[in-house]
Amino acid sequence: MKVTEKDVAYVADLANLELTGEERTGMVRDLNSILDYIERLNELDTSNVEPMAQVSDRSGVDESRQGSERFAYASREDVIEGLRKSLSQEVALANAPDADGTFFRVPKVIER
């Protein structure tokens, strides 16, 4: 058992989840089962392997350029209304569960 009830509580806290008692028990079981399977990655010696966060720098780029220069095509001017107009306040608030027409409204932030 790698993951304990305590670990699940800690991780749920990091992820801003509460989870019911039943969900926590299920989570301990599922995470252990998945992590047991994932354990097989340790069969591979990766001490001399570079990590790969994404594929974009391996293909479709100008190989003669280095580093961020390779992605020069993706940069743009830093202007207020560049590629599209900003959303109006009305549109930006339209999906809010609670808004007063000017601001998003949330419960009390300071807990005492």
Added chain:
Amino acid sequence: MQLAQLTIDVARSAVQERKTTALALAEAHYACIQKEDGQIGAYLTLCKERVLEQADRIDRMAAEGKPLPPMGGVPVGIKDVMSTRGVRTTAGSKILGSYIPPYDSTAVARIEAAGAVVLGKTNCDEFAMGSSNENSAFRPVRNPRDLSRVPGGSSGGSAAAVAADMAVVALGSDTGGSIRQPASFCGVVGLMPTYGRVSRYGLIAFASSLDHIGPLAKTVKDAAIVLRTIAGRDPMDSTSADVPVPDYVTELDKPVRGLRLGVAKEYFGEGLDAEVRHAVESAIDKLKSLGCEIVPVSLPHTPYAIPAYYLIATAEASSNLARYDGVRYSYRAAGVKTLSEMYRRSRDEGFGAEVKRRIMLGTYALSAGYYDAYYLKAQKVRTLLTGDFEEAFRKVDAIVTPTSPTAAFRLGEKSNDPLAMYLADIYTVTADLAGIPGISIPCGQTKEKLPIGLQILGKHFDEATILRVANAYEQTA
């Protein structure tokens, strides 16, 4: 007009030549949805107003004798992870149950600019996380070929809509196999383009380094037309590649004779169903008879793809899904007293079981003390897996494999065993990790009449070759 025979060219020509109208085509599809979708569940939202507006635009063009754009009047479905302005977009989740985006995703904007008529938003696993469509917060999708079976996932609604003639083509998204596996299960064509080929702007993010948008279609040619329409650099997505887009449709007719096709034993091992193996081997023989050279290749790190994938995808998801906080949009739990209680309860009530499981796994893999052992390790294995393909593609032009180890399984069969469900993606996650394109095309069926899929994987930005091979095979079928 028979809906079942409608391809993009047939539909567009019929509208162009005034044999029918874009509106009549859309209405015929809505009639089919009305009749069939109660039991299938492919659509979550229909957008009739948007249909009327677009069909009217196309029908006016046809009436004035103007040439229609390449998808003029063609009814399409859009997976509900792509934002559509003014049309509810849920990602199959309760947390976005009433979300109405203020803008269109680039893929939707481009397909509409090409004349397509968006019928509605198709059902999917919640946040595209699943291989069976049973994780939709609204309802599962059933496989039109056999209603006791799943359509695959996560683009199950898009695959089922195309298979059941409720759309001519549909857009899906693929993070670990979510276009190709449902295409295989439903007996349609599903294409995942190279990472960066199609803009992700407006796609609700699951795992940003793995998410791809692509078409589900009845024919390879239709998939090529859709890809030509949606591909290409988009300044709104900095990861969209600055690589010229060839005319995939004219490329289809180039001969396949002399192409070298790799076959990797790692894709034909334990767990592969005997009937699927037989169908795929027969398809490979057929490709050989068309003049392709079959070359054994080795992709030795394949067995490590699923574990690497489920660390990387969940880590990225845990970060991407942190935005659902119940403040700016998304569900907020009722009666909460403090901010932290609001976050927790909204997320607890808004997310389904699989999404929470993946957020937990991803958060764990990124947490202090575990980052190196899990996340970093998986990224290194991703390098090895990608290297396997780079090595193999020095010798071959494409690689042929089964799309899925089995045909469609039954609803409920794997839903209580997350690991068994993850293994349904065993032949598809590799291409997502390496960022290479892959297509699934029908290659026969099992004794129970369930479709089987053949997967063809290609080099980065070489969709043209896999479409060409797929088209040549389709012509023989």
